[in-house]
Amino acid sequence: MTKKKFNPNKKRGNNKAVKKPDYKHQALQQPTEQTEAIRLNKYIANAGVCSRREADKLIEKGEITVDGEVIKELGYKVKPGQVVVHEKSVLKPENRVYLLLNKPKGFLSTTSDPEGRKTVMDLVSKACLEKVFPVGRLDRSTTGLLLFTNDGELSKKLTQPKHQIKKIYQVSLNKPITKNDFEEILSGITLDDEKVFVDDLAIVDGDNSTLGIEIHLGKNRIVKRIFEHLGYNVTKLDRVVYGSLTKKDLPRGKWRFLTEKEVLWLK
Numbered sequence: 001m002t003k004k005k006f007n008p009n010k011k012r013g014n015n016k017a018v019k020k021p022d023y024k025h026q027a028l029q030q031p032t033e034q035t036e037a038i039r040l041n042k043y044i045a046n047a048g049v050c051s052r053r054e055a056d057k058l059i060e061k062g063e064i065t066v067d068g069e070v071i072k073e074l075g076y077k078v079k080p081g082q083v084v085v086h087e088k089s090v091l092k093p094e095n096r097v098y099l100l101l102n103k104p105k106g107f108l109s110t111t112s113d114p115e116g117r118k119t120v121m122d123l124v125s126k127a128c129l130e131k132v133f134p135v136g137r138l139d140r141s142t143t144g145l146l147l148f149t150n151d152g153e154l155s156k157k158l159t160q161p162k163h164q165i166k167k168i169y170q171v172s173l174n175k176p177i178t179k180n181d182f183e184e185i186l187s188g189i190t191l192d193d194e195k196v197f198v199d200d201l202a203i204v205d206g207d208n209s210t211l212g213i214e215i216h217l218g219k220n221r222i223v224k225r226i227f228e229h230l231g232y233n234v235t236k237l238d239r240v241v242y243g244s245l246t247k248k249d250l251p252r253g254k255w256r257f258l259t260e261k262e263v264l265w266l267k
């Protein structure tokens with residue numbers, strides 16, 4: 001058994017000391033008041049509708065009007081004071097907001113639930129006036145780091161398969177993992193005819209039933225499926241690292257705004 005010590009806060013690569021982030025720093029304020037002409041696709045993305053690329057598609061389809069006129073020209077620039085409309089809604093560029101929640105178990109990662117169950121939105125609804133959305137999903141029983149933003153472009157980038165960000169989970173199993181299974185996961189296992197590779201795997205505790213797993217994939221229930229495939233039940237799953245963000249100074253159920261530096265790291 002590879003008894004690597006698992007440390008989710010371990011810095012990889014460049015080992016320069018990192019200054020403690022300024023968590024008091026509030027939402028990144030970008031001017032809401034438009035002072036110069038901006039490209040229509042950027043205007044739509046800034047209003048939180050979708051990414052710039054998706055905005056181009058809305059423009060091409062003739063779904064956007066400016067001052068009552070359908071605009072299909074991709075390079076069109078919106079001047080201050082012009083009224084941009086999509087699906088009968090006037091679009092207003094908003095402040096970009098980025099916040100990080102340490103999700104407790106028992107909350108769905110959806111924005112609403114037809115059965116009235118608790119959702120993560122209940123935990124961040126008072127954080128800001130802007131309407132933020134969770135980036136990706138955590139299962140209802142999974143705890144740990146979940147990012148929220150109204151920045152559709154960043155959200156899309158972080159969840160796109162080719163840009164999948166690094167995630168580290170602490171996994172508790174119903175029984176100790178065997179040496180063979182440990183090595184099988186590291187060499188890649190096949191789930192639904194697809195080879196799944198993890199970036200790292202390590203034992204956290206002495207009885208080999210708590211592990212750290214580093215993964216880039218963002219597929220549904222990916223961590224649980226890996227272990228279930230080999231006959232284990234995941235009894236606890238906690239996302240302890242998301243990109244360069246850790247749970248440090250963020251108690252369970254609490255959220256904080258990202259610092260400017262942290263947003264730049266994600267972009």
Ligand code: URA
Nearest residue numbers: 139142221222223224
């Ligand atoms: N993998 C899972 O199995 N569940 C999660 O919530 C996240 C990753």
